[in-house]
Amino acid sequence: MVLRRITLLHEEKSAKEEYPFSIPSIQSMTELDLTKRVTFFVGENGSGKSTLLEGIADVCGFNPAGGGRNNTYDVDASESALSEHLRLSWMPKVTNGFFLRAESFYHFASHIDQLGAESLKSYGGKSLHQQSHGESFLSLFLNRFQGKAIYLLDEPEAALSPQRQLTFLRVMHELVQEEDCQFIIATHSPIIFGYPDATILSFDDGEIKETDYESTEHYQITKYFLDHRKKFLKDILDD
Template sequence: MFLKKVTLLYEEDVSKETYPFSIPAIQSMTELDLTSKVTFFVGENGSGKSTLLEGIADLCGFNPAGGGRNNTYDVDASESALSDYLRLSWMPKVTNGFFLRAESFYQFASHVDDMAQQRGGSYQAYGGKSLHHQSHGESFLSLFLNRFQGRAIYLLDEPEAALSPQRQLTFLRVMHDLVQEEDCQFIIATHSPIILGYPDATILSFDDGEIKETRYEMTEHYQITKYYLDHREKFLKDILGD
């Protein structure tokens, strides 16, 4: 592990009615200890998990629109509103890594094309061909398999967005190899009950106005998915009213 703690630094002139401090989970945060090589952020949309992940990525020197330290390109509304108020505690500090932002991955793929043209068409770090010439899921896996390497920290915002259930399982295998054999650390914001099932990970919930550790079986992602699979007809009748 490299990143050990994330501390929120308040200033007297900061209003708790102003974004991102208006988000209850962010407002109540003081220090966040990271105790596992894999940490999951879970919670409803708008609960603050992506906001915190973007702030961490910015302080790591990664492009908050997605990418590593050497990926410079602009995407509207990609700036972190929180990073000026965060402090990261490392032991030891690493500079290698990547921030995957699923919602702006198309722009990142275009940036990779621009860089490849400047280098004479090389896509060595992305599976040998343009990410735009692969399916969405293939491009994500190409990134994980070719760009991700050892002694690094990887921040992923909803990596399941492009992955089928089978490819989510493939991603778990890739992540496991990187954690166990390449000494990598992952912080992942996700809604996927498949990815959340990774063993010995820490799961931090952003719901109910605070950030607190929870067990896999206690997450809504697990409970709702399990109930739906076990009682599909009743579940659909209840919500559809038929």
């Protein structure tokens, strides 16, 4: 393993009513042990999964707006309020990696353009802005992700079609198996968190707890919709 444990220091936490400590899952957190190469954070919007992932990225030295350790640029409200209260336990410590933040990826792409042609080589040699959103994500995964590293991804499905999500799973699998990489991914996609032999951590119900694939609300709603589409739509659309 690379990152083995995430600890939130209670004695250093801000008042419980202050964000992000007002989020129930963060408030109840003490330690998370990571036992698999791939860990998924799942839960409703506002449940704390992206907040924790951003804090981890900041402690790793990655730009909390998105990027690696050497990507320095500013985006409004990109500073993590949680990182100073987190402690990460490594074995061994790895400094190589990347934080993908889907909502600010446009700013990251602009930053890479400003660095010039030499930097673009690490992203396929073509401006990320000159590719579709999905193509630019895959270009990042295929070209920038390499070597023993930790990758923190916040909603990578935002730019990926279902077919491209399957392509991403293949890329991730090769990185895990051949490059000894570790992934922590916050996602709403049942396709992505269907990756085998991964840990799924739910942030719902005011706590962070391990769950299985079929028990996640995302899976259950998606399956019910696909199995009973007409009835489902009738129930929610009819007065």
